[in-house]
Amino acid sequence: MEKKTVLNVSNLSVTFRMYSKGMRKGGLKVISNLSASVREGEILAVAGSSGSGKSLLAHAVLGILPRNAIVTGEIEYMGEALTSARLTKLRGREIALVPQSVEYLDPLMKVGKQVSDDKYAVKRAFERYKLDESVMKLFPFQLSGGMMRRVLCATAVVTGAKLIIADEPTPGMSEELAARAMKHFRDLADAGAAVMLITHDIDLALRYCDRVAVFYAGTTVETALASDFGNIDNLRHPYTKALWRAMPQNDFAPTPGTQPYAGNLPDGCLFAPRCDRVTEECTRAAPESRTLRNGEVSCIYAD
Amino acid sequence: MRTAAGAIGRPLKNVGIYLLRGVSLLLASTIIAFFLSSIAPQDDPIHAYIQANPGVSAENVARMEEYWGLNQPPVARYVTWLKNILSGDMGYSTSNRRPVAEVIGVRFRASIALMMAAWIFSGILGFGVGCIMGRFAGRLIDRVLKRVCLVMCSIPTFWIGIVFLVFFSVTLGWFPFGLSMPIGANPDEVSIWQRLHHLVLPALTVSFLSFANLALVTREKLADVMESGYILFAKARGEKWILRRHALRNILIPAVTMQFGSFSELFGGSVIAENIFSYPGLGSALTASGKTDLPLFLGITLFSVLFVFCGNMIANILYSFIDPRVKRGD
Structure with missing residues (x-):
């Protein structure tokens, strides 16, 4: 049976209106032609380095971008x-x-009340994450890192949401804790939820997710199956391949250059300046996203 | 886990620390006030009296000095004064010809009405305006109010007092020129409305001192809170009444600090306002005592220090109720 698509984002662009002088009219484009979709029962990992627009995608979906953002x-x-x-x-x-950190909890409100006003729902959610009932009466500053993470997860579980967007849920956690957090998301997905997992840690995510959307400079370069990462030849986009080579268990080889900043983007393909297969064709227009071997890729040369 | 003894012991220990601090503060401030006044020119009533009545013999001066104990060194005089204070005797006010405690009691009743009215007014107005500015930070209303507040901050109390007096009393005639009740009226027959009528302008004058500061501080804090992750998260969760639920308590701490910490400015402001409006409170008594009435001067000093100290102490105690992180701050 075909699984239903819960969230589908296509050709998303986010531009910030800038008030400072000297800015080009139209503002700062931070996300362009970004596409991603999550189906029920699956985890989509959204991977990419800082500034690739991962969190902005989450904020755009939830409608919590700053007021000067045009979507x-x-x-x-x-x-x-x-x-x-x-x-x-x-x-x-x-x-x-599921927010990133303790910063997303009100420092002066007891966590139980923040998870939900419904005490019984909180109790159930806490049981699921093996949080003691007494934790409900604690303030955020009294929680350990691991407890905090579970409380943040509980805020999502308590709603019974169909779509869970987790924004960098694992940084700063020990490997064991991070693995446990990922397991929680896997359980939620297995129970039917669609999970969009925004992460830096592609290595960890690969062990739990179904598909990976790779972001670069505010656009999606590739959507691959998690299993594609087992062999570099299964990957489609040069950036994803570079990412694969950079992983410690593979070649651990860096790719020269850095991700361009918003406001200073190259014409055409955003990865062109760093790509080893670049031709003049690449700099003419941004490549369209196309389907290739059960995935999506935005590269004219991908095969 | 905290033990029962610990739960009782900590507040007791805190009270002990507060008391110790309060006593040492009072001691230090009276010592400074005493010796400053003893080295000031025209320090004692004898010299003031002699200047007004030339031709007093040296013998009589010496006799008077002995009578008032002014022939003793300052340290001995201070010790005597301190002993009397500890036994409950604040001395005799030479300018009022009544015991200092009585003068302070009467004057303080008038002053506390003035200060509290100003304090409540500046608190509500400052917090309210600050909330509006913070909520709409960066927008037109915020920019306008912010400029108004900055101007307010820069206006000295004596000047705004005089402007109020000229505008509201002289030009418009809405309020009396001064005093705390109509001239010549029998204090027992003066109605509360008449007293309030006399209170309005001095209170407004004093409150102008601190309301703008409070508004600006509240604005900054609320603007920060509005940008915070937890407000964003509350929005992402579709919460209702986000400001009341999450922002209010978080912006109370700086507001409470400002407002209770402003007791010193409140006192200072009331001294100025009382003089402008001839309002018979502690402030005008203080100015009157300045030259010759040392017991009253010291008494008011002692009292004002106590007043400011209480303000700060209340703020400290309130912290732990507002912010659970403060309670554990040991």
Whole structure:
């Protein structure tokens, strides 16, 4: 049976209106032609380095971008456009965010109350994460790192959301704790939720996710199956291949150059300046996303 | 886990520390005030009296000095004064011809009404304006109010007092020129409304001192909170009443600090306002005592230090109720 697509983002662009002088009219484009989709029962890992637009995607879906952000493109939830009116109804109920850190909890409110006003729901969520009932009465500053992570997960679980967007849930955690956190997301997905897992740690994510969307400079370069990462020849985009080679267990080989900054993007393919297969053709226009071997790729030479 | 003894012991220990601090503060401030006044020119009533009445013989001066104990060295005089204070005797006010404690009691009642009115007014207005500015940080209303507040901060109390007096009392005639009740009225027959009527302008003058500061501090804090992760997360979770649920308590700490910490400015402001409006409170008594009435001067010093100390102590105690992190700050 075909699994239903819960979230589908296509051709998303996010531009920040800038007020400072000297900025080109139209502002700063931080995300361009970004596409990603998550189906029920699966984990989509969104991987990419800092500044590749991962968190902005999460914020765009949840409608919590700053006021000076202009969003274009399509965001669909359960096959229908996610309008702001619909989003207002859905967020916190069907769509839940697992935030990055303790900064996302009110420092002066007991965590139980922050997870939900419904005590019994909190109790159930806490049981699931093996959090003691007494934790409900603690303030965020009294939690250990591991407890904090579980509390943040509980804020999403308590809603019974169909779509869970986890924004960098593992940095700063020990390997064991991080693995356990990932296991929790796997369980949620196995229970039918669609999980979008935003992460730096592609190595860890690969062990738990179904598919990987690779972001570079604010755009999606490739969407691959997690299993594709077992062999470099299965990967499609030169950047993904470079990423694979950079992994410690593979060649551990860096790719020269750095990701370009928003506002200083090259014409055409954003990866062209660092790509070893670049031709003049690449700099003419941004490559369209196309389907290739059960994945998506934005490269004219990918095969 | 905290033991029962610890739970009781900590507050007790805190009270002990507060008391120790308070006593040492009072001691230090009276010592400084005493010796500053003893080295000031025209320090004692004898010289003031002699200047007004030339032709007093040296013998009589010596006799008077002996009577008032002014022939003793300052340290001995201070010790005597301190002993009397400890036995509950604050001395005799030479300018009022009444015991210092009584003068302070009467004057303080008038002053506390003035200061509290100003304090409450500046608190509500400052916090309210600060919340509006912080909520709409960066927008037009914020920019306008911020400029107004910055101007307010720069205006000295005596000047705004005089402007109020000229505008509201002289030009518009809405309020009386001064005093705490109509001239010549029997204090027993003065209604509360008449007293309030006399209180408005001095109170406004004093409150102008601190409301703008409070507003600016509250604005900064609220603007920070609005940018914080937890407000963003609350939005992402579709929470209602986000500001009341998450922001209010978080912006209370700086507001409480400012407002209770402003007791010193409140006292200082009331001294100025009372003089402008001839309002018979502690402040005007203090100015009157400045030259010759040392017991009253020291008494008011002692009292004002106690007043400011209490303000700070209340703020400290309130912290631990507002912010659980403060309670554990040991």
